[in-house]
Amino acid sequence: MLEATHIRKSFGDTRVLKDVSLRVSRGEVVAIIGRSGSGKSTLLRCLNDLETVDGGEIRIGGQALVTMQAGQPVYKKDGERRALMLKMGMVFQSYHLFPHCSVLRNLTMPQKLVLGRGDGEAEAKARDLLAKVGLSDKAGAYPCQLSGGQCQRVAIARALCMDPDILCFDEPTSALDPQLTQEVLGVIRRLAQEKRTMIVVTHEMRFARDVADRVIYMEDGVVVQDGPAQEVLGDHRSDAIRAFAGE
Ligand SMILES: Nc1ncnc2c1ncn2[C@@H]1O[C@H](COP(=O)(O)OP(=O)(O)O)[C@@H](O)[C@H]1O
Ligand SMILES: [Mg+2]
Numbered sequence: 001m002l003e004a005t006h007i008r009k010s011f012g013d014t015r016v017l018k019d020v021s022l023r024v025s026r027g028e029v030v031a032i033i034g035r036s037g038s039g040k041s042t043l044l045r046c047l048n049d050l051e052t053v054d055g056g057e058i059r060i061g062g063q064a065l066v067t068m069q070a071g072q073p074v075y076k077k078d079g080e081r082r083a084l085m086l087k088m089g090m091v092f093q094s095y096h097l098f099p100h101c102s103v104l105r106n107l108t109m110p111q112k113l114v115l116g117r118g119d120g121e122a123e124a125k126a127r128d129l130l131a132k133v134g135l136s137d138k139a140g141a142y143p144c145q146l147s148g149g150q151c152q153r154v155a156i157a158r159a160l161c162m163d164p165d166i167l168c169f170d171e172p173t174s175a176l177d178p179q180l181t182q183e184v185l186g187v188i189r190r191l192a193q194e195k196r197t198m199i200v201v202t203h204e205m206r207f208a209r210d211v212a213d214r215v216i217y218m219e220d221g222v223v224v225q226d227g228p229a230q231e232v233l234g235d236h237r238s239d240a241i242r243a244f245a246g247e
Pocket of ligand 1: 011016035038039040
């Protein structure tokens with residue numbers, strides 16, 4: 001479903017990703033954990049084409065976004081590149097909703113602008129997904145009238161409206177208090193039960209252990225561990241993971 005190999009990325013002299021590889025199969029939930037600054041967001045941003053790589057290859061659904069040619073990364077041409085990125089959805093820590101638009105419009109506008117859907121179809125899809133995240137009664141509300149947890153559930157519904165093949169979350173609950181965190185994690189759990197393909201950067205270790213099929217632990221721009229959640233986070237977890245978890 002998604003394959004990234006030998007990804008390298010620097011900002012100036014800072015080497016943020018040093019030869020990172022990652023595979024995600026259809027229906028798999030992969031959690032990425034690691035200390036702040038280890039490169040998790042940069043990796044997600046490269047996979048979503050919000051940053052360009054300095055080296056390495058990325059394939060989504062078998063199609064190349066970027067390949068190495070004569071030692072240099074070469075990206076697909078614009079049209080194909082945009083079409084390919086429609087397969088990816090992204091949910092950010094800080095929601096990124098349009099503040100001056102109602103919840104419903106936040107969900108319909110991207111469908112109309114990017115996918116060319118008509119009003120009726122876009123609205124039906126939006127209402128369907130609002131129901132799914134338990135916010136049918138908030139269609140007419142504005143983001144400032146919602147709690148952080150509700151905003152994040154709107155952001156998840158908005159991403160789902162675009163029918164992505166792979167949904168990525170970058171610390172979706174780090175701005176939320178414990179109760180709102182559980183509300184948002186509950187929505188992600190249900191998506192996992194539906195066998196959606198997801199990559200979730202998270203600090204919620206229990207969530208990662210319970211919901212993820214695989215857990216990737218990053219340190220300082222490299223993947224230190226990549227294995228079944230029970231192996232990486234279970235009773236036989238490594239000293240590195242114990243140290244990371246503050247045990
Ligand atoms: N746009 C940027 N410009 C310069 N440095 C950046 C940029 N984005 C991230 N970094 C640096 O890259 C490193 C990894 O950041 P990040 O990927 O956000 O890590 P994480 O998400 O694991 O906390 C940090 O040292 C950060 O300061
Ligand atoms: Mg981050």
